[in-house]
Amino acid sequence: MEIKSYITKLLEKSNEISIKSISEYHNELSDSHFKYGLLYDFIEEIINSNEEPCALKNAISQLETSIYCLSLGLYRQAYSSLRLGFELALGSIQFSVNKLDFLEWQIGKQDVKWSKIIDEENGVLSKRFFDVFFPELTTVVEYYNSSAKNSYRKLSEFVHGNNETWKKDGLELTYNSNLAKNYFSHYKSISEILLICLSMRYLKHLERGNLDFILTELSHIEGIRLYLGGPK
């Protein structure tokens, strides 16, 4: 088989997978892209209010890429992009309070370090961070820290190619409903954690009237609901 027809066959296969994915997971795909759009809008608001978005835009572009990979059947790549987007977005929030780290990252002297981000004492998802930016949310910090760790660990298994993941994913390009289902469940947790962290860090600096969607998405978090004028 020559290279051209080989690639064409792969594209046909991916096309087949995307038809199946859209048919079985239309709602989940829609919801995921919608959540990505909300994160995008949030970042636009951050930029409009002259706050430093650091690498947030790059980060969440990876969420969109991950959705696309998933729809093609590139599950491992979808999981990897999702993890990259997640880590970089939280890393950006951390950079936003440490300009030196951010500048070093920009010139390639610094990496985004998950262990620093998730640190229970000083990380983005720590009481210390929440106390400064949105103390009303400190009651949920422990829950989201553990949820973030859990999601990151699960996604990392695919990034690092743990043995178990090869059994699930395989080598062949083929439709796998279970992996898709699992992906959407991670996507949901991750998008919620990102919305919470962005709200914690920036919400009080933004114009309230433009953030209706936050009240809709996070109304179950009392601190946010009350801040945005929702009922007690």
Add this chain to the structure above:
Amino acid sequence: MSTFYLRTESIKPEEIKQLSVVNDQDKSLIKNLLLPDPCLLEGSRGTGKSFLLRLAEIEINDKLPKCVCVYMSFNISSLIDTSDQLQFYHWMLAKTLKSLLNSIRKKGIIINSDSVSLLSNDENESSDEINVNLKNIIKLYENSFKGKSEININSLPDIEDVKEAIEIICKENDLERIYFMFDEAAHVFRPEQQRQFFSLFKDLRSPYITCNAAIYPGVTYFGNSFEPLHDCIYLKLERDVRDSDYIDYFKEIVFKQADESLKRIIKTKLSDFITLALSAGGNPRFLLNTIRDIQTFNSTNIEQVLKNFYRIKIWSEHTDLGEKYFGHKGLIDWGRDFLENNVIPAIQRYNTTRLDSGKDESTIYFWVHKDAPETVKESLRLLTYTGIIRKVDSGIRATKAQLGDRYEVKYGCILSLDAKPLNNSKSFFTNLTITKFPEFGKNSPAYNHVLDLAKVINDEERIFKESITNILSKSIKVLHLLTTWQKNKLNEANILTISDLHNKTEADLIDKIYNVGPARARIMKTAVDAELLEYISG
């Protein structure tokens, strides 16, 4: 440990269904909410209106693939202090359309074209005419109330343009209908804004749109253009303690949220649970609240919680209404006095007399003549908001065949006055009869100190502003979002009250105060907004 959700807003949408308990009445209400006709769902605080609207939303999403449900709330509307009524109307329209845009994005009917980064702008641009159209309308409305500059109202799209845009969305996407669920529609007690809301509610009538809204009894103003009996299906969310499935229904609600150990305790102390459930008088939030307050499930604790909740807490909530609904404060206080000093003692006397004479009868009901002063009726209406009383029916004949309205006092409010409520609840409930009640005639002496309606009711905007003034005149010391340093800096700049701070722009603060830049100025302004919001949303 059991976690009780006292508000639907605290529950994640995906958990609503597993926590739901749906009886025949609920099914019928949901069925009505799914009809093409607009519905108003009336219920006191905590009766489950939001929960029911959420269930209707789930039903639409699950079973009506050609329909879209837009769930939204207007509870921050009080912050919009527009110079004319039309601006508020436009503000609501912008919010409504924004929520619609999000709902159709969530369904994948259109995508957020701004966010598409994997396609170049050229490829993306032409694809979403609806998106662009709807977004333009929203932008125009937003500019009309955001900017202080004069906007020519005639240049704004009118309601027909909006309906047409919605119709196009439906036709192009093979959709049959858009349902709008307005929760907390009349949450804010600004009568003028409520009237504007119902005007919008009526204007949004179209073969492609159904509007449903949750409202409170007693504090809702419909305005002249909206007639609830003609313009919608008027639904009431009430649960009667005498319903045959009452106990099972409430037990299931609690069991859905209780942990195993609490379930076991409730099973062994079922009669105490029944007393708690009856005391709540059909209000799930009251029941969950009281159960949550019971540290250890023994008789002493239960009685203490019952007494504390139904003798004190529920009444203070009613009095608090006066702080928010400033124009009606006089009536709110009068209503409480009327209940506490006349109605409840009359019911107690009635029950004691029956008990002493060996009659197996008890009551939690009372009757008020249809021609009683309007002030009395208005005060009673206000008492239905907190659910201390409920209007059971109208046109009931009492002594000398006189006609009047029959009300029910919350079971817990009567029972908790008993020294041993748990011991006596069973016989009290068994003997409960709706046909026996103390009466308050046309000129009952209980109305002696009745207030002049014209003097105490004033639903004009001025009154709302007066109530806001109370808050505005407070010292900035009360702003808990500000640090002591920030407060001192403000004081040095002669910014002493919430009003002073509220009237300053961020630029003013930056100019006036050394060491305050954009970030601190925003924090200071945010603190004022938060305080005002907290006051308004209650």
